[in-house]
Amino acid sequence: MTLPRRHILRAAGAAALILSPLPSGGRALGQAVRSDPAAPWAEAPAAAAHPDPRIRALAWAVLAPNPHNRQPWIAELPAAAPDTVVLRCDLDRRLPVTDPFDRQITIGLGAFAELFRLAAAAQGFATTVTPFPEGEPRPRLDGRPVALLRLAPGGVPDPLFAHAARRRSVKRPYDMARPVPPEALAALATQVAAPGRFGGTIAPDQVAAIRGLAWRAWQTEATTGPAHLESVDLMRMGREAVAAQPDGISIYGPGLDEAxxxxxxxxxxxxxxxxxxxxxxxxxxxxxxxxxxxxxTSTPGNSRAEALASGRDWLRLNLAATGLGLSLHPVSQALQEFPEMAEHYAEAQAMLGQGGTVQMLGRLGYGPAVPPTPRWPAATRIRPA
Structure with missing residues (x-):
């Protein structure tokens, strides 16, 4: 199927999405103000009406967790290969200060690829994910593909996908009167596949030690000028600003918009x-x-492919936690690799790394219901190739 340069995604009960090609520089078009920054969460199930299974899956993939909500993905749809998506990084959406080697950005792209795979499987398609088909770029990502996603008939639906629309990153206090049962950790552990390794604890002493590390690392980021300013520059303040640019750190809602x-x-x-x-x-x-x-989660080494696989694992942990009624919130400041964080990074690796590289760290517990994080519509992250 050859995609037109402008393609209308229509679905019953959903607003039309216009598929606008991205310019060669990779920056998304379609940055007009939208009335609802969280609309893509409703548009994902509505995309089932689209004839292209890649677009049906991409409508879900853009809801994947990713650092600072940068949504660093570009999905190319080759006209000559109607079963293929070429996943690239939008190089303008990296975090050069706090993620100087693009490891966390790569994890976010891995989560995107896994949610695409799950959404495709729900349609009866199997997805072959080929990481870095033109080689692993170092020391940072470049314009080469991060992965090829190729569809074929025969996908088996995964029960985790049922939780995709309800997944949240819950950045709130958790209910300390409701301990996390050991059975929950055991269930989560089953979602991490090689080369990934799962770690988890409900032991009060270990929880306190990790909490102390997370707090010290957060303070270091907050008091390191360039690192803190990177977050401040990504703050979208007020509904209008969030709607116009629904990536980064959103600050809006009742009371906040007025302030x-x-x-x-x-x-x-x-x-x-x-x-x-x-x-x-x-x-x-x-x-x-x-x-x-x-x-x-950790991996034996620290290759690009391992970081991409860590994104797969993190997405699956998020969905499994949602299915168990639990909340998950990444607190990976201690895993950042800028110089001022070196002491905390070394402590995290020694405490949790199991002789490898800690890739992700998160709080787990029973948290309140929170709204979905704003997202760019899938159409703005797709370009013909």
Missing amino acids: VAAGQITREAMLPGRPGYDIMVARYAPMLEATPAYVW
Whole structure:
């Protein structure tokens, strides 16, 4: 099937999505203000009406977890290969300060590939994922493909996919009166496949040790000027700003929109010594304190392919936790590789690495219901090739 340069994705009950090709530089078009920044969460199931199974799966894949909600994916649809998606990194959406080697970005791309695979399997398609078909770029990602995703008939639906629409990253205090049962950790462990390794704990002493490390690492990021400014620059403040650019760190909703309009919440207010910064610190510490369990993943080495596989594992842990009624929130500051974090990074590797590389660390517990994170529509992340 040859895709036109402008393709309309129509589905009953959903707004039309226009498939606009990305320019050669990779920046998405279609940046007009949308009334609902979370609309792609409803558009994903509605995409079942589209005739191209790749687009049906991509509508789900864009909902994958990823660092700082950068949504760093570009999906190319080769006209000559109607069964194939070429997954690339949008190089403008990396995190050069806190993720200087693009390891975390690669994990996000791995989560995207796995959610694509699960969505395709639900349609009866099997997906072959070929990591870095033109080689693993070092020290950072470049324009080469991150993976080839090739569809073929015969996919077997995975029960995890049933939880995809409800998956959230719950950045709130968890219910300390509800301990995480050991059976839950055992169930989560089954979702991590080689080369990945699963780790988890509900032991109070170990939870306290990891919590202390996570807090010290967060403080280091928050007090390291360039690292903190990277997050501040990605803050989208107020519904209109979030709707216009639904990636990065969204600050909107009842009360927040009014504060943004009144000039009380600004980027300047989030800098050290300012009121917004103090509020952020005051909220983060009690959130970490209300953590009954931690989970983490590691790999024997630190190759690009292992980071991509870690994204697969992290997505599956998210979905499995959702199915168990649990909440998961990544707290991977200690795994960042910028110089000021080196002491915490070494401590995390020694504490959790099992002789390999810790790839992800997250809080686990019973958290409140939260709304979905804003997303760019799938159409804005697709380009013909």
